[in-house]
Amino acid sequence: MEYFVLGIGGTGMRCIESFIHLCAMGMLDDTTVHLLALDTDKNNGNFARLKAVKDAYLNVKDLDSSNRTTGKDCFFSANLKYYEFSPNYEQKSTFKDVFGYDDTHYNNRNASDLADLVFSGDVEEFNLRHGYRAQTHLGSMMMYHSIIEAVQSDFNNDLKRFLQSLIAASSNGKPRVFILGSVFGGTGASSIPIIPQAIAKAAGIISKGASNVMQNAYFGSTLLTAYFKFNLPSATERKEQKIIATSDKFALNSQVAMMFYQDDATVQTTYQKFYMIGTPGMDWDPMPQKTESGAKTITGGSEQKNDSHYIELFAACAALDFLKVEEDVLQTNKTNKKADYQYRSINDNGKMEFQDLVGQARAEEFAKKMSMLTILSILCNNPVYDFVSSLQNGAAKISGFEDVNPEQIKNLKDYFALYHFKAGGDDVLSEGWLRQLHRSAGGSDKFLFAAEMFAPQTVKEQTKSDWNQPFRNEGVCRDNGFSVKLFGNKYDKIKENFLKVYDGKDDMSASFTNRHEQMLKRIYDTLISVYKF
């Protein structure tokens, strides 16, 4: 199965990051996912982090891209095809430069007057390299034309490759396209309304009219409303930057955007499903260190590396849901030119449950796969265990894994550093995606797992912690875990089962050709058995 997912803007990048983590958990078995990361600010710190996650994921599967395949009932089961596109604002960095305002003003006065009518002077002159800065009226037009120009260009690029895959999929069936982004910022908010038309038009150009993506593809998107705040800019910064997106306007932006998506006939005919996602408040500070040091407002660039928030996992789960929706539902909506608006609320006590993210039907599967990936991250990145490396180098005294490529293991550790934690030189655990999500949900036991899963701050504390009992005493999977024998330890139980997991049955890892994937499959089956799933 093929699936097309676009992440747009800074929030879109973080949503793709969450989506990749879902893929790593094994939530998209037997699926090839075409991921297009689309951002105006290609130097953005979140964009860089997404690339690091993506690179680690792909190399964990196989260092050779041609050998990567999909899997089932294993970690990293989806095969990712990653593409990225950024409008080029290096040479021409303002609307006036891109539009050729001065020439137009001289040669076609009506056009420049029209531009002056809809755009204020500051909007025409601010630097576009850090995105559209909540100026969606400008951003929609700029993004649409950037996409069209990119496919009309003689140079091959990722966008063309993405569209070629989409064209191929739409000629063989009905591909699903999902867009991840926010409605309150700049790039995402500008692009969500126009992306279906833009990519359909671009696909038409590439296929010379042979492909009708708009007719064949199903479109879904998140409508992600404001959930964070950042420093308000000083008067000097406002003057320097001309236009700055300020978080005090995000709630208003969101409200207006939702009214637009409710009323606009065009988006309702192009999209089949919208997932409305939001938080009760906007208290989340995405860059606490920067705020504490009293830094200036960061409009973009490498310094803009926002921490992850649980709402981005909700958005990724919306993409997961869209893939699983019955085709009849989407076809009916498409025929009737109507979009469904989906939402789900969480428990009043503020404790997030697995079913809040994926629904009751998949809650157990999600709990199982997310918890097992988290346990593997502990076994892999906690230096006391260092399980995966010790399998490969023979230190675990289990033979048969000496030929696993150490480079892939390094990538697995890099991946888990981004997913969960990495032990620093002082044995303090760094904060990866999962720990950031836990913090954003309010800490303690509010985020899916038992509080003790996130309480340890050092290697020693984590080793002592009860990671053999990852779930809370209530809710889905509360009984999944294991106890330790009188003279045993947690690691002992895992190793014993790892040795015997395929006794008396077929070696399930044999379906993989890559030795590293074989090893991960064996670990997956071991953990499933040890945690009594």
Add this chain to the structure above:
Amino acid sequence: MNKITTIQKLESLQGSTYVYAVIAMLVAFSISVIVAQMIAYQPRNDRSYVRRRLWSAIICVVFALGFWLYNQLVVIGTITKMPLQDKFAMTNLLCLVIIVIGYALLGLIGSLVFRKSKFATIFFKSANKKK
């Protein structure tokens, strides 16, 4: 304990001593398996097999020597004639060899049959070492 005064009684004692030696060897082996299973695998550089080997050797020595010493110090005193005592001393020595060799052989066979058990690491560092 009855006094051993005749060759017939000695032969009967020799037979039962051999049986007790085999029983002692089986008990030692069982304890060795239990102790090996109780010793947990160690994370990272797993040297838990060293502890299992050590305990296995200690159990073997304790049982073999204990059995031999008991016969030498207690049982042999019930034999009234010196030539019969000499014969029994040889039997006792053979029992010692039976316990040590039998214990080792049983261990090796057990390790080969249950290659993925902790007990197998007494003979093979890797618990899943191929035959």
